[in-house]
Amino acid sequence: MKIWLFLIGLGSSVHSKVSYDGFSVVETEPRGPADVSRLTLASSCSLLAEWVAGTSFLCSRKQATKLRREAKRLGIKSRFSTRHLGRQIKEEETQASVHSRADQINTSKHKQKPKRIINHEEFLSADKIFGFIDELEKQNGNVNVSSIGSSFEGRPIKLVKINGGRGLPKILVDAGIHAREWISPAATLFVLERLARSIARRADRIATGEYEWHVLPLANPDGYEYSRTTDRMWRKNTRKNPGSKCVGVDLNRNFPEGYGIGASKNPCSEVYQGPNPLSEPESVSLNSYVEATKGIKAAVSVHSFGNVLIFPWGYTTTPHKNKSKLSKMANFISEHIEKKTKEFYKPGTAREVFGSWGLAGGATDDYYITKGIPYSFTFELPGKDKRGNKFEFLLPASNIKRVGNQLHNGLFALATALKKD
Numbered sequence: 001m002k003i004w005l006f007l008i009g010l011g012s013s014v015h016s017k018v019s020y021d022g023f024s025v026v027e028t029e030p031r032g033p034a035d036v037s038r039l040t041l042a043s044s045c046s047l048l049a050e051w052v053a054g055t056s057f058l059c060s061r062k063q064a065t066k067l068r069r070e071a072k073r074l075g076i077k078s079r080f081s082t083r084h085l086g087r088q089i090k091e092e093e094t095q096a097s098v099h100s101r102a103d104q105i106n107t108s109k110h111k112q113k114p115k116r117i118i119n120h121e122e123f124l125s126a127d128k129i130f131g132f133i134d135e136l137e138k139q140n141g142n143v144n145v146s147s148i149g150s151s152f153e154g155r156p157i158k159l160v161k162i163n164g165g166r167g168l169p170k171i172l173v174d175a176g177i178h179a180r181e182w183i184s185p186a187a188t189l190f191v192l193e194r195l196a197r198s199i200a201r202r203a204d205r206i207a208t209g210e211y212e213w214h215v216l217p218l219a220n221p222d223g224y225e226y227s228r229t230t231d232r233m234w235r236k237n238t239r240k241n242p243g244s245k246c247v248g249v250d251l252n253r254n255f256p257e258g259y260g261i262g263a264s265k266n267p268c269s270e271v272y273q274g275p276n277p278l279s280e281p282e283s284v285s286l287n288s289y290v291e292a293t294k295g296i297k298a299a300v301s302v303h304s305f306g307n308v309l310i311f312p313w314g315y316t317t318t319p320h321k322n323k324s325k326l327s328k329m330a331n332f333i334s335e336h337i338e339k340k341t342k343e344f345y346k347p348g349t350a351r352e353v354f355g356s357w358g359l360a361g362g363a364t365d366d367y368y369i370t371k372g373i374p375y376s377f378t379f380e381l382p383g384k385d386k387r388g389n390k391f392e393f394l395l396p397a398s399n400i401k402r403v404g405n406q407l408h409n410g411l412f413a414l415a416t417a418l419k420k421d
Contacts, residue, residue, distance in 0.1 A: 018231040021086035024064050025392075027056045029077045038074060043067035049235065049250075049270045056081055058233075081390065088394050089232045095396060096122060120190045120400045123182045125228060126155060126221045132189055133160050133217065140196040148216070149285025152239050155221040157285050160192055162213040163199050170295050171415065172373070174216040174286065174364060175302040177251050179223030179234045180393045183381050183403055184302045188217045190404025191411060207415040214293070220251055220282055233393070237282055239274075241267040249274040252301075254283045257370050258315030258361025273362065286364075290371050297418055298375040299368035302407065305383030305392055306353070307345050309334055309410070312369045312376060314350040315361035320369070323349075329375055329417055336413035341406045343382065375418070379410060 025048065030036050036055060040047060043066040045057035059067055064080075071078040082088060117135045118124070124132065137143045142163050147156040175188035192215055199209045218224060220237050227234040236248030246268035253263040256277040263273035278284050290296070311326040313319070320326060330347035338344050350358035368376040381403050383392040395403075 017229070018233070019086060020089055020233065022060055023085045024059055024061070024080055025056050025082040025085060026059055026064050026067055027079050027081045028067075028071055030055050031076070035074060035076060039067055039070055039076070042070035058085070082392065085233075088391070092232075092394050092396065095398075117193065118189070120186070120193075120404065122397050123186055123228075123400075124189075126218060126225050129185060129189065129218050130156070130158060133158060133192065136160070136193060136196060140200060142200050143196050148289040149281060151220070151222045151282055152237055152280065153222045155225075157216065157219060157221065157282060159289070160213075160215045160217060162192070162195050162215070163209060164212045164214075166212070168210060168212045169297045169418075170212045170214055170293065171411070171418075172214045172216075172290070172293075172296050172299040172368070173302065173411070174219050174300075176216075176218040176224055177220050177282075177301065177364065178303060179220055179227040179236065180232065181304040181381075182224075182227070182393075183304045183395050183399065185218045185224070186397070186400045187381060187404040187407045188215065188302055190400060191215075191408045192217065194404075194408050195411075206412075207419055208412055210419060211297070211415055214296075216286070219286065223248065223251075235270045236272065237280055239280060241272070244268065246272075248272065249280050251280055251283050252303075252364060253360065253362045254278060254280050255287075255362035255364060255367035257366040258313075258363070260361055261315040262360030263362065271360075277362070290368065290373075296368075296371075296373045298414055299365070299373045299377070300411065300414070301364040301368075301378045302381065303378055304381040305395065306380035307343070307382050307384075308353040308378075308380045309345045309347045310350050310353060310365060310378040310380065311347070312349070312366045314363045314366050314378075315359055317351055317359070319349075322374075326375065326377075329414070329421075330377060332417050333377075333410050333413040336416075337406055337409050340409045341402075343406050345379070345406075345410070374421075375414070377414075379407060381407065 043063045045059040045063045045067050048056045048058050068078045117132055133145050137145045144161040144164055146159050148159050149157045176185040195213055222238040223234055223236055226238050236250050238247055239249050244267035250271045253271050253273045259277045260273055263271045278287055309330045311330050334345045334347045346353050365376040365378045384390050385399055
């Protein structure tokens with residue numbers, strides 16, 4: 001959830017495919033905004049939002065040389081996070097084509113043992129994500145699929161309810177608000193299938209069975225599809241911004257709480273906040289749904305990357321009045337994930353886990369808690385594979401089950417702790 005991003009200037013059109021050949025990502029450790037301005041001015045590199053390690057820039061080869069030279073002159077540490085971004089994206093595309101058969105939805109109507117709908121080894125298109133959750137509803141009597149609204153381009157914003165209709169307290173999960181974070185909706189689909197089946201088998205004997213689960217697996221379907229077809233590094237939705245050639249609003253900076261902090265008024269920025277809070281159909285749909293839904297005990301927003309578990313406040317250094325309770329819950333969840341999966345998620349506020357560059361307004365965890373939801377968290381999923389290789393936003397699909405298992409364990413721990421609250 002790092003901020004201060006002034007996009008790349010590559011995404012102004014929604015037509016031709018963006019190439020990142022010859023580009024790299026350079027991590028730096030500036031002492032403050034003045035250092036960032038000097039590095040940007042000297043190199044013409046573009047600052048990247050939420051590239052978690054340090055403060056990172058997208059640079060051509062020539063720009064990277066200039067940036068690292070200026071960083072050295074200023075006494076600022078710098079290193080390559082991704083030396084060949086274009087090559088990594090092409091490798092991801094190659095892997096996707098090799099596993100294309102994994103993208104098939106199993107629509108078997110046999111009434112015996114339900115078959116796995118997908119194998120969770122490939123990043124699906126938006127249409128196939130919708131197909132997956134529709135088939136999950138057909139195969140499981142405790143699953144209900146509906147739409148809470150439509151995106152800018154008219155795609156449905158689908159809501160999956162598991163274990164509904166019993167008057168139980170609710171846990172809300174959203175995923176895919178940022179387009180390029182493909183592991184977010186993919187891991188959430190893995191969790192959906194596991195929740196549906198485990199609750200059906202043992203509804204009254206496990207913590208997850210004592211809650212309704214309301215899950216938005218793809219909150220930004222337009223941006224997600226744009227990242228698949230046109231610009232792999234796209235973050236925003238695809239709103240046509242009046243008076244600008246640049247497209248899109250950062251949906252996670254479009255909520256009222258802390259609006260404008262850590263965001264930009266520039267429509268070409270990756271963190272463009274929009275003309276006003278809740279200006280986007282996607283954020284309006286989520287807002288309307290939350291306001292109309294009673295009994296939500298906890299909300300989780302699933303993002304990548306960073307291996308962190310964030311709680312309010314994210315846009316200010318002032319402690320939340322319930323910080324001790326939020327911290328205790330976050331630590332419990334983190335400890336459970338690490339015990340079960342050996343993966344560590346650092347708990348804390350945005351400032352605590354990311355430093356001064358982490359402060360950002362309008363983030364969903366802050367927004368949810370202002371709506372009276374007692375517990376609100378952001379999961380930033382891993383950017384490394386199990387061997388520690390760095391992929392950041394390009395984490396291979398072979399990690400979906402591993403990361404999905406981590407997320408499931410985190411949500412199970414949340415449900416377990418809520419029972420005792």
